Amino acid sequence: MGTGVIELDNISYNYGGGELLSDVSLQLQPGSFHFLTGPSGAGKTTLLKLCYGALLPTSGRLMAFGEDIATTDRDQMALLRRRIGVVHQDCRFLDHMTLAENVALPLMVSGRGENGTQENLTELLGWVGLGGRLEAHPPELSGGERQRAALARAVILSPDVVLADEPTGNVDWEMSQRLLHLLVELNRMGKTVLIATHDLSLIRAAKSQVQARVLRIAQRRVQLAGADL
Numbered sequence: 001m002g003t004g005v006i007e008l009d010n011i012s013y014n015y016g017g018g019e020l021l022s023d024v025s026l027q028l029q030p031g032s033f034h035f036l037t038g039p040s041g042a043g044k045t046t047l048l049k050l051c052y053g054a055l056l057p058t059s060g061r062l063m064a065f066g067e068d069i070a071t072t073d074r075d076q077m078a079l080l081r082r083r084i085g086v087v088h089q090d091c092r093f094l095d096h097m098t099l100a101e102n103v104a105l106p107l108m109v110s111g112r113g114e115n116g117t118q119e120n121l122t123e124l125l126g127w128v129g130l131g132g133r134l135e136a137h138p139p140e141l142s143g144g145e146r147q148r149a150a151l152a153r154a155v156i157l158s159p160d161v162v163l164a165d166e167p168t169g170n171v172d173w174e175m176s177q178r179l180l181h182l183l184v185e186l187n188r189m190g191k192t193v194l195i196a197t198h199d200l201s202l203i204r205a206a207k208s209q210v211q212a213r214v215l216r217i218a219q220r221r222v223q224l225a226g227a228d229l
């Protein structure tokens with residue numbers, strides 16, 4: 001195997017109704033920036049779920065940080081998952097908690113909510129432009145604020161890899177540029193970034209900011225897209 005932080009080797013996946021992904025091989029090299037595109041229903045979310053271990057491949061081998069996840073026990077898996085920050089398509093906030101509490105939740109769950117975290121949290125929320133919204137509750141937030149909060153929550157444990165599922169799905173162009181810029185900044189900090197999107201204009205806009213590879217799911221396989229986007 002190679003040296004990717006996440007490596008898929010001839011992975012296939014099926015939910016029970018026929019194969020959705022077939023013989024998918026790809027490597028996310030440390031510090032790389034990838035887009036994953038393809039039509040609705042092609043399997044982008046499914047592929048991300050495989051990458052962060054929420055789904056196990058039907059066949060093939062998946063390595064995360066050099067560990068074969070088929071032989072990884074629960075504790076090791078939990079540690080591996082902490083190295084991968086995920087921005088989910090639907091954000092998934094707890095409405096009764098404040099924005100700050102929601103974003104800090106991964107720290108609490110992982111037992112890292114000790115001294116100094118308030119400072120880090122404030123700094124992180126300032127970075128995504130939500131420094132003045134710490135006490136707001138999720139239903140009070142706009143779509144763009146929710147997406148930025150989801151990004152903050154995904155990186156609060158300082159993961160090595162950031163996987164973002166349609167992070168600009170429900171926001172206007174200006175906000176999608178702002179979110180893209182944050183993801184590019186994370187990549188410049190050394191994080192490996194993979195963004196699933198069907199927004200080709202976002203991919204075009206990224207080209208002037210970052211050296212991104214574009215993967216496309218077509219006919220159950222993942223291919224490297226050409227320069228014709």
Ligand SMILES: Nc1ncnc2c1ncn2[C@@H]1O[C@H](COP(=O)(O)OP(=O)(O)OP(=O)(O)O)[C@@H](O)[C@H]1O
Nearest residue numbers: 015020038039040041042043044045046047089198
């Ligand atoms: N838990 C599940 N059980 C059965 N089928 C599922 C499940 N989750 C997804 N699917 C199906 O798998 C296919 C791929 O879904 P997936 O969400 O991965 O696609 P996608 O490319 O991310 O789509 P979109 O762009 O619309 O978000 C779809 O046909 C979907 O209905």
